[in-house]
Amino acid sequence: MDTAILIDEIIGEELLEAGATVIGYASVGKFLHDDIAHLGMAISIGVGRNLNKGTLALLGELQRKASRILRESGYRYLCIPPDSDRVKDTFVSKLYPLFAHKLAATSSGIGWIGKNGLLINREFGPRLSLATVLTNAPLSAGTPIEFSECGDCSLCVKHCPSGAITGELWSRYDPYVRLINTDKCSAQKKNTKGLSDKPNCGLCITICPYGRRVMKENVQMALS
């Protein structure tokens, strides 16, 4: 019996049923810091909703489901929460900066890094919220995406109100290319208020043509 395929299937099925939009598996061991390198496989979980409390709670719940399955099968795991930069009150949160969700997502083939610096999925565009579970379970890794598929599209570059997007194309082999001027981006974000009266911008998400069809369908469904 091939347990590797089995545990993939169990986790994937359960998480999709519980509300995950996409699930990817990646082998990331060679990119990891020594302290976490023994957990060399990653489960990348994407939820295609607007970033709000509900999305965070759902991702947390999905991580708990995945870790329960892994534990029951005798495997180790480390959950990196979606808002890992904000969680600081636990011991293990010290390790979160050692890992980036986008690494797992591109390595598992969920998407590439767009000109706007966000993970772009072919179907949902930049409209995914990500969480990762690292584990030592033998998962069948997906095919990594190694180059940007943004092509000539520069909508986000043109529409960025602060001119923060450089327009460079991402590639896994060029990790130090600057895609975003983060100072400009955060300065802009501070000065723009969303409907909730919180600092917000997100035009580079709204404008991205990838995934707009799905978004429109969702809006129409919500309206009808």
Add this chain to the structure above:
Amino acid sequence: MATEEKKAAIFEKLRDAVINYDEDLAAEGAQEALDAGLDANDAIFNGLVNGMEEVGRLFEAQEYFVPEILMCADALYKGLEILKPHVKKMDLGVRGSVVIGTVEGDVHDIGKNIVKMMFDVAGFTVYDLGRDVPLDNFVSEQMRTESDLVCLSAMMTTTMAGMKKVIDDLKAKNPNVKIMIGGSPVSQGVAEKWGADGYAKDASNALKDALEMVASLKRLKQEAETKVA
């Protein structure tokens, strides 16, 4: 009152929760312990700490690595949060008050936090000064709180030199104060040369030392109990 079997099952649950870094199970076990009317101290030492001792062993055997240790510590804290308000003040015959911090110029505090947790568990009052602590603050805080134990941590050769100054100042002001130092650049030799009373090399050794300390506290507690009984 809970039967011995039930008691053992709850201890086992708390122990497993820590070893398997299962926060939900730790919370569940802690609540069960309270519902069954168990002594909170018992639940902490025979359940949670017992589990952490096994975690220390797994770490030494290189079964567990840093992330597992940290997650186990989180699970322990989860249980501790629930049990701690019900802990009756322990009379251990030792003054349980400690000042702890990472010295000036140094922001590494994982090891310090794990040691702090073990002091917490052992029922000490912990005055955590945090990281990058100005050297004089250790002395003034020790004087203010009249703690008889001060723990200093440093991860860099450039910052560890600050420990010597703190040790000298503390010993000059108060010769009875006990000082423990730790961090990867520190050695037993350095500790002896500088006049520190205890030494822990890194997080794993600090954990081990702290565990030994907790174990000796446990012995003291048991002795105190047998004397009463």
